[in-house]
Amino acid sequence: MLDELKSLKEQLLFQEKFEHGYFKNIVIAGMGGSGIAGSIFSEIYDESPVEVVSDYTIPAYVNSDTLFIAISYSGNTEETISAYREAERRGAQTAAITSGGTLGKICRKSLIIPGGLQPRSALGYMLVPLISSLMHDHSKDLKEASKVVENIDSMNDRIKEEAAVLVKAKKLPVIMGFKPFKSVAYRWQTQFNENSKLLAFSASFPELDHNQIMALESSYGKENLAFYYFSGASGKVKERIKFTIDLTGIEAKQIPVEGSSRIAQIMHLVHYGDYFTYYAALERNIEPREVTTIEKLKKLLSQF
Amino acid sequence: MLDELKSLKEQLLFQEKFEHGYFKNIVIAGMGGSGIAGSIFSEIYDESPVEVVSDYTIPAYVNSDTLFIAISYSGNTEETISAYREAERRGAQTAAITSGGTLGKICRKSLIIPGGLQPRSALGYMLVPLISSLMHDHSKDLKEASKVVENIDSMNDRIKEEAAVLVKAKKLPVIMGFKPFKSVAYRWQTQFNENSKLLAFSASFPELDHNQIMALESSYGKENLAFYYFSGASGKVKERIKFTIDLTGIEAKQIPVEGSSRIAQIMHLVHYGDYFTYYAALERNIEPREVTTIEKLKKLLSQF
Numbered sequence: 001m002l003d004e005l006k007s008l009k010e011q012l013l014f015q016e017k018f019e020h021g022y023f024k025n026i027v028i029a030g031m032g033g034s035g036i037a038g039s040i041f042s043e044i045y046d047e048s049p050v051e052v053v054s055d056y057t058i059p060a061y062v063n064s065d066t067l068f069i070a071i072s073y074s075g076n077t078e079e080t081i082s083a084y085r086e087a088e089r090r091g092a093q094t095a096a097i098t099s100g101g102t103l104g105k106i107c108r109k110s111l112i113i114p115g116g117l118q119p120r121s122a123l124g125y126m127l128v129p130l131i132s133s134l135m136h137d138h139s140k141d142l143k144e145a146s147k148v149v150e151n152i153d154s155m156n157d158r159i160k161e162e163a164a165v166l167v168k169a170k171k172l173p174v175i176m177g178f179k180p181f182k183s184v185a186y187r188w189q190t191q192f193n194e195n196s197k198l199l200a201f202s203a204s205f206p207e208l209d210h211n212q213i214m215a216l217e218s219s220y221g222k223e224n225l226a227f228y229y230f231s232g233a234s235g236k237v238k239e240r241i242k243f244t245i246d247l248t249g250i251e252a253k254q255i256p257v258e259g260s261s262r263i264a265q266i267m268h269l270v271h272y273g274d275y276f277t278y279y280a281a282l283e284r285n286i287e288p289r290e291v292t293t294i295e296k297l298k299k300l301l302s303q304f
Numbered sequence: 305m306l307d308e309l310k311s312l313k314e315q316l317l318f319q320e321k322f323e324h325g326y327f328k329n330i331v332i333a334g335m336g337g338s339g340i341a342g343s344i345f346s347e348i349y350d351e352s353p354v355e356v357v358s359d360y361t362i363p364a365y366v367n368s369d370t371l372f373i374a375i376s377y378s379g380n381t382e383e384t385i386s387a388y389r390e391a392e393r394r395g396a397q398t399a400a401i402t403s404g405g406t407l408g409k410i411c412r413k414s415l416i417i418p419g420g421l422q423p424r425s426a427l428g429y430m431l432v433p434l435i436s437s438l439m440h441d442h443s444k445d446l447k448e449a450s451k452v453v454e455n456i457d458s459m460n461d462r463i464k465e466e467a468a469v470l471v472k473a474k475k476l477p478v479i480m481g482f483k484p485f486k487s488v489a490y491r492w493q494t495q496f497n498e499n500s501k502l503l504a505f506s507a508s509f510p511e512l513d514h515n516q517i518m519a520l521e522s523s524y525g526k527e528n529l530a531f532y533y534f535s536g537a538s539g540k541v542k543e544r545i546k547f548t549i550d551l552t553g554i555e556a557k558q559i560p561v562e563g564s565s566r567i568a569q570i571m572h573l574v575h576y577g578d579y580f581t582y583y584a585a586l587e588r589n590i591e592p593r594e595v596t597t598i599e600k601l602k603k604l605l606s607q608f
Contacts (some may be wrong), residue, residue, distance in 0.1 A: 021448070023330065025353045031511060032511065033515075034513050046364040046365055047364055052510040055510065055511075056539075056540060059350035059353075079510055168524060172523070190514075192519070193515040193516045197518050198524070198525075199525060199529065200519070206360070207336065208559070209598070210335045210494075212494075214497050214501050214595055215501050215502050215503040216503070219501055219503040221475070221476045221502075222503060224528055225503065228444050237360075239604075239605060240601070243604045247600055261539075293521050293552065294514065294518065297513055297544070297547055297548065297551060301544065301547065
């Protein structure tokens with residue numbers, strides 16, 4: 001698993017792109033560790049509408065004006081394949097990012113990425129081609145991102161300690177994000193699920209100030225939860241975080257962001273969470289790579 | 305509060321529409337109890353891309369091809385007003401749904417809805433104009449929706465009992481949705497937050513089968529959570545719900561859906577949650593209407 005984590009710095013320098021023509025909107029289909037590449041991309045790209053679909057079906061508006069990108073690391077995710085076939089039928093411009101599998105076969109324009117990793121450990125291979133193919137040159141930012149994640153690879157004792165504190169207290173994490181780190185908060189949630197086999201939850205400012213704040217103040221059970229938020233907010237959102245903590249009296253730990261570009265900051269926080277959830281697994285004596293129940297479920301569904 | 309809940313059946317027969325011209329995409333800005341109208345709408349409308357913005361800023365693609373709809377029940381939500389002003393500057397076609405306030409003044413094309421309710425109790429007034437103005441005639445479905453919510457108004461002892469079970473066990477709810485009830489799961493979450501002052505969480509099939517399922521099986525702390533899912537799934541998603549519960553051994557309670565049209569089913573589940581969270585508040589001896597901390601936060605922010 002550590003080898004997989006340490007491959008992210010190289011993944012961020014991945015050079016491959018996919019070709020595309022003119023489009024009016026983008027739909028990205030992907031589930032779990034593959035879908036998160038689409039969600040992170042949709043937070044940094046906003047030149048046209050982007051919808052991330054994590055389901056079997058696609059919206060009615062998908063047609064020849066749509067650039068449809070299927071992302072499945074294995075290439076065998078049934079929801080993504082189903083969505084891809086529907087997009088083809090609708091005449092959408094299609095592309096795929098995959099290490100092979102069925103998707104690699106049926107999509108003529110597949111961008112084939114290196115295989116052999118857990119999908120959630122291959123985020124760089126799935127995210128970088130989206131950025132390189134659809135945004136202005138961000139190679140400088142991606143180099144910076146590679147640098148900041150390498151720094152975490154070489155120094156993460158503090159993260160290990162924080163993970164141990166969480167697990168020893170038997171608390172479940174709640175990660176509070178804000179734009180452009182909403183998807184990062186969700187990434188942490190899913191990494192806690194898969195790596196640490198822990199339930200975890202995410203929310204975002206300023207939305208949570210319109211509902212969750214009422215519960216943060218006086219819900220029972222909040223003593224069983226550990227709250228985390230990211231540094232790096234500015235303006236009103238920064239004030240909101242401060243006031244929300246003050247007014248509700250929750251204990252919330254700040255996760256420090258590093259890097260100057262948005263992409264580097266995002267990848268720093270992603271990788272911080274990768275290590276946090278990896279160490280939380282070790283602290284629980286749990287194998288972080290193991291996802292037997294997901295495999296069992298796939299087998300059951302294939303018989304259906 | 306009961307009066308507010310019972311007004312939903314009339315809200316669903318609300319006849320007002322807003323005018324609009326040709327557009328290529330829709331952006332809806334709204335926070336909390338107002339934003340949820342946009343989220344529910346985006347799950348049933350898919351003729352063009354819809355993005356729901358719950359933030360101060362709007363995506364770069366917003367221009368004269370965009371129909372921008374600001375929803376703020378009070379008309380004074382700072383994020384929504386900020387997003388609205390930006391959309392005006394970009395030359396978007398703008399509309400607003402509000403009971404008045406600043407938004408009612410600055411938006412020439414405001415659809416003014418009846419005031420005096422808690423925003424979260426005015427969902428019908430905010431959702432129905434979106435449906436009536438942007439979709440083919442759904443008056444039959446809205447009538448059916450009005451009927452099914454009225455049925456809940458007149459018979460909800462079972463919901464009261466279920467709420468008492470949750471609160472007595474001091475568990476926090478996790479609501480599992482699926483399309484087109486993903487936003488309903490989130491609505492329940494926020495109603496637990498505001499009405500019952502309870503932390504609550506939501507997730508959706510099939511996405512959760514790619515991550516959360518690992519934690520459902522072996523996370524510590526799951527004994528402090530109560531899992532709920534909606535009936536009415538079909539095909540693969542139905543199988544997934546069954547297999548997920550079987551494989552992980554969680555105790556998950558089914559919330560029955562009623563109604564034949566999608567809109568009626570959605571509103572049935574919404575209203576079920578309205579009562580569930582209302583009764584959970586009473587069981588905790590908490591005033592469901594009270595949202596003092598949100599008011600305090602607004603005051604603090606206005607000084608900033």
